[in-house]
Amino acid sequence: MIKLLENLDRRWIFLAMALCVSVPILVIGLTGVTFPETPTPLAEAFFAEVDRAGEANGRRANVLIALDYDPASAGELSPMSASLVNQCSKRGHRMYFISLWPVGPQMIDDxxxxxIKRYYPNLVYGEDYVNLGFKAGNEQVxxxxxxxxxxxxxxxxEGTTLSKIPMMEGITSLEDFDLIAEISAGYPGSKEWVLYAATQYDIPLVSGMTGVQAPQNYPYYPTQLKGLLGAIKGAAEYEFIVNEYIRRSRLEELLVASGLDPAVAGPLADEPAQIPAWTTSAAAASMTPEAKAELIDAATGATPGEFLEGQRRMGPQLFAHLLMVLLIILGNVIFFAQRRRGGSA
Known part of the structure; x- marks a missing residue:
């Protein structure tokens, strides 16, 4: 066996890597199945900071969303942006979009x-969200x-004067925002927002970034950076948390609307798998068949694909990493076997 591994044609390794990447892509694409994520404290902190924004003031939060990246980094960062906007929209925060990158407005529009337009059509431009676009000048801005x-x-x-936009009333500087949420691919990006916004004005800041940037920004967590998402792994973790939050919120809304006590609806919404069985119990006897069907769909229905991109992209990466670890182990086994019998390594 060792002899076979010693003489293994490297093309078999290339084939194995190709299969580890392509098979998960095909399976996920055909079935929609994603691999479970275990969120890290960094992703949980990011979610929690967005969730509680504005609570101290007892009003809707003003969240400045800076999308500082371009299409080259969209594979890593767009899933973060989608989940961030999804959470802010569901939470009822006012969203102020800007970008310090020339192609950033394209990411904002996306x-x-x-x-917003597909899943939250009730939100009104100028009252619930506004696009301030790109501004040149890097950290000077x-x-x-x-x-x-x-x-x-x-x-x-769109060229509308800010004084004519209702949600801009009272917004004069960075200190008027309850939170800055920034998604970055480089310079200007996370570090500049830490140095010239979070540190100087003590404004809560959360940031999502590419894998290359993440190690450079870890020292800022959890003081200047209240939450941090690194690369597609961080995107997948945050995506998972937000999707669970959206599902739970929807279930709780439907249960309370059906007349269930909020104290009972909350714990039940935490267990979506129990919902189908609950609808057949005496506790749900007063619900109409349509209401039961809507509740079951909310509990068991598939999450829209736009909010699964991070988790889908983790599949090929997971198997590719497992193969790499296996190859490293096999390489060491071969090395020690050769040394034991006195052969050349």
Missing amino acids: SIEKV IKVMGIDLTTEFRTDV
């Missing part, structure tokens, strides 16, 4: 079209926004 936001942004992306 998030608005795929999430952040510095000026800390003093007077209207100096840098006089109109929104």
Whole structure:
């Protein structure tokens, strides 16, 4: 066996890697099945910070969303943006979109079209969300926004004067935001927001970033950065948390609407798998068949594909990493076997 491994044609390794990447892609694409994620404290902190934004003031939160990346990094970062906008929309936060990257407005438009307009058509532009577009100047833009936001942004992306946009009332600087949520592919990005916004004005900041940037920003967590998502792994974890939150919120809304006590509806919504059986119990006798069907669909229905991209992309990566670990182990087994019998390594 060792002799066979010693003389193994490297093309078999290339084939194995190709299968580890392609088979999960095909299976996930055909079945929609994703691999379970175990969120890390970094992703949980990101979610929690977005969730509690504005609570201290007892009003809707004003969240500044900076999408500082381009299509080259969209594979890693777009799933983060989609889940962020999904959570903010569900939570009822006001969203202020900006970008310090020239192609950033394209990423903003993509998030608005795929999430807000498709799944939250009740949200009104200018009242619930606004697109301020791109502004050149890198970190200088952040510095000026800390003093007077209207100096840098006089109109929104459509050319409407900010004074005519209802949700811009009372927004004059960075200090008027309850949270800054930033998705970054490089410079300017996470580090600049940490240095010139979070640190200087003590504004809560959460950031999602590419895998290359993450190690450089770990020292900022959890002081300047309240939450951090790194690469597609972080995107998948955050995606999983938000999807569970959306499902639970929807179930609780339906259960309370059916007349169930909120104290009972909450724990039941935490167990979606129990919902189909519960609808056949005496406790659900007063519900109409249509209401039961809607409740079961909310509990067992598939999550929209737009909010599964991170988890889907983790499948091929998971199996590729497992293969790499296996090859490293086999390489060491061969090395020690050769050394034991006095052969060349």
